[in-house]
Amino acid sequence: MTKYEKADVFNDAEVTADPYPFFEYLREMGPVTRDPLRDDVVHVTGYDEGNSIFKDDENFSAVDCTTGPFLPYAFDRSRDMDEQIADCRKQFPFADSIINQDLPAHNRSKSILNGIITPARLKANEEFMHTLANEIIDEFIDDGRFDVVSQYGQPFAQLVIADLLGVPKEDHNEVRGLIGAPDQMPGTLGGQFDFANNPLMKMGMHFVQYITDRRANPRDDVLTRLAHQTVDDGSLPDPLEVVAVATFLFGAGQDTTVQLFTGMMRYLSEYPDLEDRLRADRSRIPDFIEEVLRMQGTTKSTFRLCRRPITVGGVDIAPGTHVMLHLAGMNRDPRKFENPGKFDMDRSNLRTHVTFGRGIHACAGGPLARAEGRVSLERMFDRFRNIRIDEEKHGSPGQWEFDYLMNYSLRGVLEMQVLFDRID
Amino acid sequence: MVKITYIEDNGERHTVDAPLGLSMMKAAVNQGIEAIVAECGGNCACGTCRVYIPEEWRDRLQPPEESESEMIQYSGDEDPGVRLSCQIPVTEELDGIEVRMPKSQY
Numbered sequence: 001m002t003k004y005e006k007a008d009v010f011n012d013a014e015v016t017a018d019p020y021p022f023f024e025y026l027r028e029m030g031p032v033t034r035d036p037l038r039d040d041v042v043h044v045t046g047y048d049e050g051n052s053i054f055k056d057d058e059n060f061s062a063v064d065c066t067t068g069p070f071l072p073y074a075f076d077r078s079r080d081m082d083e084q085i086a087d088c089r090k091q092f093p094f095a096d097s098i099i100n101q102d103l104p105a106h107n108r109s110k111s112i113l114n115g116i117i118t119p120a121r122l123k124a125n126e127e128f129m130h131t132l133a134n135e136i137i138d139e140f141i142d143d144g145r146f147d148v149v150s151q152y153g154q155p156f157a158q159l160v161i162a163d164l165l166g167v168p169k170e171d172h173n174e175v176r177g178l179i180g181a182p183d184q185m186p187g188t189l190g191g192q193f194d195f196a197n198n199p200l201m202k203m204g205m206h207f208v209q210y211i212t213d214r215r216a217n218p219r220d221d222v223l224t225r226l227a228h229q230t231v232d233d234g235s236l237p238d239p240l241e242v243v244a245v246a247t248f249l250f251g252a253g254q255d256t257t258v259q260l261f262t263g264m265m266r267y268l269s270e271y272p273d274l275e276d277r278l279r280a281d282r283s284r285i286p287d288f289i290e291e292v293l294r295m296q297g298t299t300k301s302t303f304r305l306c307r308r309p310i311t312v313g314g315v316d317i318a319p320g321t322h323v324m325l326h327l328a329g330m331n332r333d334p335r336k337f338e339n340p341g342k343f344d345m346d347r348s349n350l351r352t353h354v355t356f357g358r359g360i361h362a363c364a365g366g367p368l369a370r371a372e373g374r375v376s377l378e379r380m381f382d383r384f385r386n387i388r389i390d391e392e393k394h395g396s397p398g399q400w401e402f403d404y405l406m407n408y409s410l411r412g413v414l415e416m417q418v419l420f421d422r423i424d
Numbered sequence: 425m426v427k428i429t430y431i432e433d434n435g436e437r438h439t440v441d442a443p444l445g446l447s448m449m450k451a452a453v454n455q456g457i458e459a460i461v462a463e464c465g466g467n468c469a470c471g472t473c474r475v476y477i478p479e480e481w482r483d484r485l486q487p488p489e490e491s492e493s494e495m496i497q498y499s500g501d502e503d504p505g506v507r508l509s510c511q512i513p514v515t516e517e518l519d520g521i522e523v524r525m526p527k528s529q530y
Contacts (some may be wrong), residue, residue, distance in 0.1 A: 055453060055465070108465055114491065116471070119498035351530040352461075360465035367498075 008037055009324070010068070010408050011189050017404045019300055019411065020341070025330035031333070032313030040069055040077070041322050042306075042315060045329030047336040049313040053323060054303055054359035060304035060323065061085050061102050062361055063095050066409065068303040069322045070191030071095065077320030081307040098248055106360060108231045112245045115229035117364050121164060121222070122161060126371050128163040129258070132156060133379035141383060142421060145390065148265050148416040152376070153258030156181055160372055161253045165246055166222025171206065178203055178250070185255070187409030200247050207243040215239070253365050255405070256298040259412035260373050263296035264289070266416075267343055269389040270397045280379055289373040290350040295343055297355030302329035308342040328411065330354050384420035393417045426519035428452075430475070432459050433527035442514045448523070449473040449510035458526040466510040468492055472498030472529035473509045477521075484517050501526065 004025040005014050015022045023045050026033050031046020044050045053060055063085050064071050073088040073095075075081070089096040093254040098109040136155055140146040155176050162175045179197045186193055214227035226246065231237050267288075268275050278285055306321040317323065331353045332340035338347070356363035363369075382386065394417065402413040425441040432438075442451035452460040464470035468491050477485065482505060486501050488496070492511045497507075509523070 002450065056463075114469060118491070119494040122498075356463070358463055358465070362464045362470065364464070364466075364467075364469055365469070366463075397508065 005036055009035070009043075010070070010191060012230075013189065013406060014121070016189060016406055016408065018395050019326075019328060020332065023326050023332065026326070027329065027333070030313060030315065031318075032315040034315070035324075038069065040320065041324055042125070042317055043329075044313070045333065046323045047330045047333035050325045050327075050354065051358050053325060054354075054357060054361075056310075058310045059306065059310045061307050062106075062304060063088060063100050063191060064104070064305045064322055065305045065361065066186040066303070067191075068187075068301075068324060068408070070193075075320045077318065081305070083305070085305070098245055099252070103360065106237055108233075108237070109241070109245055110360070111231045112226075112229055112242055113249075114238060116165065116226060116245070116249065117368065122367055122371065125160065125164045125368070126375060127154075127288055129160055129372060130379065132159055132163075133376050134383075135401070137379060137383050137418060144203040144422060145417060145419045147260050148247040148418050149258055149414065153261045154254070155368060156261075156376065157254050157257035157370065158250070160257075161250050164222075164368070165249065166226065167206075167210075174206075175203070175250075180251070180254070182405055182407075182414065185405075185407060185410065188408040189406045190409060198251075203250050204247040206301050207246045207282050208239060211239040211242050226266045236306045246324075249365070252363075253368065255410060255412055256363075256365070257369055257372050259296070259298040259410075260289070260292065260369055261376060262413050262416045263292040263298075264373060264377060265387065265389060265418050266296065266400070267292055268387050269418075271343065275329045275381075275385070275387060278377070279385075282378065282381070285347065285374050285377055286370065287350055287379075289343045289370055290353065291343055291345040291347070292373075293355040294331045294350070294353035296411065297327055297331060297353070298410055298412055299355065299357070300408050302357060303409075327354050327357065372421050380420075382423070384422050386419075388419055390417040390419050426514060426516060428514070428518060429522040430457050430459070431522060431524045433525065438521075440483075444514055444516065446514050447510050448460070448475065448512040448514055448518075449508070451514055452509065457525075459529070460509060461529040462510060464510075468495055468508060468511055471495045471501075471508065474499065474501055474506055474529060475509045475512075475523040476503050476505040477507055477523055478505065481518075481521050485512060505522055 004022050009015055026043045027045045028051055030042050031049045035041035075084050075178045136152055140151055146152055158175050162172055180199050184193050210223045211227045214224040271347045278288055302325050304323045306319050308319055312319050336339050356366040405412040425443055427438045427439055428442045429437055438457050440451055440455045447466055449460055449466055453462055455525050461472035463472045492508050496506055
């Protein structure tokens with residue numbers, strides 16, 4: 001594996017297309033190891049080591065969570081980090097989004113979010129998913145094929161979040177068009193991405209109107225509840241704080257969910273008996289989804305910025321170091337998962353993967369994503385069978401040819417053509 | 425500091441000195457008790473820090489808020505003593521409490 005000695009994880013297209021051998025190369029050097037090229041980056045592929053960092057809000061900050069070392073702020077590693085982190089947030093509002101906030105500010109955003117994603121809302125939202133899945137399948141059922149990314153995943157994920165947040169039905173068409181350019185997402189190789197050039201800005205403007213209107217004219221709807229959600233100290237937040245969380249959800253629930261679907265299609269194609277097995281016992285669909293999440297989780301890597309000197313996994317980490325937590329590597333730690341490279345939905349510790357992260361920043365949309373996967377597969381099984389990736393387009397199982405998202409944080413394909421036989 | 429004992433499904437006991445003000449979840453996680461998963465880090469959003477409070481202790485705890493009750497229901501755990509340990513602050517009244525933990529938090 002010596003070819004990785006000079007690998008630049010932030011620029012290397014080959015590592016991005018198939019990151020798993022690179023993670024194994026890192027693991028050979030230890031569960032925590034320094035970057036081959038940069039002295040401000042440390043890699044974590046160890047399951048226990050990564051989780052100890054996720055739980056440690058004292059020594060690590062999430063300010064660099066989505067960007068890693070490509071924050072547009074030069075940290076002086078000899079100076080106090082807390083002061084600089086605060087300064088960085090002041091200069092760059094995106095570094096103060098819920099996913100990047102530390103305690104106690106994060107508690108405030110989290111109370112807004114907890115008001116949105118409640119068990120009751122999830123239940124109602126799941127009913128919407130059933131109808132929506134059918135409607136989207138109607139659009140391509142006659143073709144015998146579909147692109148999982150653009151024809152199913154994107155509209156499904158967008159409209160599920162729209163429904164969760166209570167966006168009125170008449171605005172749903174507009175929501176469907178809000179797809180971000182893949183090369184403008186945080187984590188794009190080379191570190192060049194522009195947060196300002198984001199279609200979600202438009203969604204944010206809608207939400208300013210929704211929240212302002214529902215505060216003035218309360219109705220019996222989800223937006224009204226969202227508009228009146230109080231934060232941890234019992235006060236009513238500024239409408240813009242609510243808008244920030246709501247808009248964040250649109251971004252967070254987009255590609256992550258889309259690629260859960262492509263992952264599901266991938267394994268159905270690689271193991272042709274899986275479809276029959278799941279059809280015969282649909283109660284196993286959740287286990288199938290968990291194993292897809294472990295093997296092909298969308299967020300392959302995330303970051304924490306070290307605030308104070310600390311030793312993890314025998315490696316001394318200095319303040320100012322960007323710790324790159326490879327979720328996809330932790331999910332294949334052989335100390336935790338036996339025969340980790342094998343797809344096995346019968347493993348006993350299926351649910352202990354870290355695809356949704358851990359700790360205060362653990363993905364709040366985890367239950368939502370699981371439901372989206374389950375409902376979609378149920379509906380697909382009702383409407384068509386013999387689900388398989390188009391081999392003419394994408395090559396043969398195990399040697400797939402896909403165009404991958406050129407991103408060091410997110411794993412995904414840009415297109416996946418799938419064939420099926422319609423059930424009449 | 426108060427003493428809290430966490431008992432695993434197989435009977436293994438872990439007694440910890442829990443600082444006042446911390447949550448019962450955090451007091452366990454800080455001592456490396458793995459049967460408390462606490463995926464969401466204490467946001468009452470995952471249902472993976474469940475503990476079973478013995479009957480004689482239940483009245484000494486503040487009753488669960490609606491969000492905790494909803495999350496417990498969502499988890500499907502129907503044990504009469506089930507609570508989310510992230511929602512229970514460590515107080516002096518809890519000194520000596522022994523709580524059981526589920527075989528699996530999933």
